[in-house]
Amino acid sequence: MISVEEAQARVIAAFKPIDTEHEDLSHFAGRVAAEDIKAVVDNPPAPIATVNGYAVRQGDGEGVRKIVGRSTPGHPYRATVGTNEAVRIVIGGVLPEGTDAIAFREDPIEGSDEMQFSYSAAHPEHIREAGLDFKAGSVLVPAGKRVTARDMAVLASGGVTQAKMRRRPRVAIASVGDELYAPGAERRPGGIYASTGYGLSAMIANWGGAPCDFGILEDNAQEIATIADADAELVVTLGGHSVGDTELIARALGSTDFSMETWPVAYRPGRPLLFGQLGGTPMLGFPGNPASALVCALLFIRPSLDVMLGTNQNTCSLPQRFKCGCHNMTARLTAELPATDGRKTYVRARLVMQGGEVWAEPYPILEYPMLSVLAKADALVVLPPNGPAAKSGDVVEIIPLDGY
């Protein structure tokens, strides 16, 4: 038996950051930045009025000003404002050269373009200075961050039009088994609809990968060997008795460039994990039981994608952590849970929030993992191997299941 952590470390070691591609701004959302994305320009680009008033020179003091022009959004006053001159300005207008404050109207002098100001009118709070939000050259999105919707607005306001993004890692999925049928197809007795691939594809997309479902393969070496054509960074097989038969498959491939090990991993639910490579591409073999396979995906595919995407987990906000499952999160138990044996145990649970606290309400532990229970779970409660019984109110580690 090897621990989950050891198995995860061995799997992850097979991956390295994937290549990058130049993308246009409009395709950034949800992608992982492959470089620090910096502002091209200051924001705001120039001092901007936040009120309607008159742009004046603070040094002029109180007195009469000659109104020499207007500055409105998109229509700046182009000349330099001289002594005792003022420019009418509206919200969003750029402060003209020479001015440094906004004044408000006193009585206009009838029949003239002059206006009386009763005080020097320094109102710096009514001017948004150039670069107040950010300066040209500042990092708007650091390398390794997933670009959020709000980041999109920040990047656009900084004049960013292109940046290097990590390519989406391709994950080929093959469902192996003579008992499998496409959903809705006519079946022999005991025939099962292949379902894991549908769930896995959606998860991989949520985690930033590009799933490619090979569909159903018969459980024999020749069929399984066809996966060698997959143009992918990771191949995942679901079920199948022949998958682990290295010799048979290598013979079917007419090649020895295939290896596979069986690891008895100390966790439940779950069966032995297969791990190997096919023509240099890492290959994971998951159990045929959909609920077990989908837990394996969370434990082994998600961190592999993070390595390939170069995800910097420090850039991941708490709300995002509820989706990506990349961090250890915690909750209080609403009920007791039994002591564990030598296996790390993942217990499906419902989460509720009360008074700023997250509570995990475990579902009954089942001998056989069922899809319907997994689907209604909000999180897995993680119990360490050889751990004592947990009491109601105990703080436990959880893996939230949103993007999952």
Added chain:
Amino acid sequence: MISVEEAQARVIAAFKPIDTEHEDLSHFAGRVAAEDIKAVVDNPPAPIATVNGYAVRQGDGEGVRKIVGRSTPGHPYRATVGTNEAVRIVIGGVLPEGTDAIAFREDPIEGSDEMQFSYSAAHPEHIREAGLDFKAGSVLVPAGKRVTARDMAVLASGGVTQAKMRRRPRVAIASVGDELYAPGAERRPGGIYASTGYGLSAMIANWGGAPCDFGILEDNAQEIATIADADAELVVTLGGHSVGDTELIARALGSTDFSMETWPVAYRPGRPLLFGQLGGTPMLGFPGNPASALVCALLFIRPSLDVMLGTNQNTCSLPQRFKCGCHNMTARLTAELPATDGRKTYVRARLVMQGGEVWAEPYPILEYPMLSVLAKADALVVLPPNGPAAKSGDVVEIIPLDGY
């Protein structure tokens, strides 16, 4: 001044659930179900062995059995098993007709197809009964639920191939202002890169809508009137002084089928909200400041989309609530916050989790909302109007900002 709740209620009242469309299973993920999606078949479809052994008739008791065949996944034993007969079965094989238990091998009788069993071998825990996970006709995904990755696997295993989904509501976005330029374009002094549309498009997609960015319009009635061509369920304008000039725009349209009201809403940050209709399509007018406009989107577009999508918020898991912002969530404050005036106040904050508790660390309250601060926030702390100062450790309402 009208309250945020009153403004939200008036906006929401303009929308109704959108029409539905038949979708194929492979396009369900992330969509909102428009009907209860029911299992077509039992899962498992028949009693299935969960161990390798022999399918026997429990009533036969101990003794010698004749091995009459095999049942392996995809290759069932087709006949009925008679008295004192047994069928070799492997994991995933369907239990043959006539059998009701799994027995384990005692000594095989040399040179014959018979086998000795020492006990009656009732092992119901080694059989997964038909329909144990779910029965045909059970609701797998209720109407109004957003289909998750795990739901995809459940639906496939239940033989679902098609269902009615809500169409994605189209939201047309127009950025209005003579000061606006496309990111990266050459600008006049004080020219601003239009950025809100990029953030808003990503948010609308995250919330289940279909954004359509009309780009930049000049701030005059003729330009704004071109939005009348938008084929959308909602039109959103960003900035623009002419947008609120009902008479001018109606004249530019050559029609009176345009109305717009200005609502002074009691909240900060935020400026008056415009709400009206254009040829029967609801229309929202947000402030030009991107950070203000994006908060308006959270308060007014998200709930409008929920009405159109018929979202049943009870089906929304706690992890999803960190994304969709549809529920009131809570956190403890790490620092004090001042009393509020008559306006509902949204304070940007960072969230951290410790010992099952969510803590909100407020950023300094700024007079002018800045994009860079909004982008790094994890949540908005919601302070009610005319509320007392909040102390460190107080439980406050938050709106998490993930899909945002």
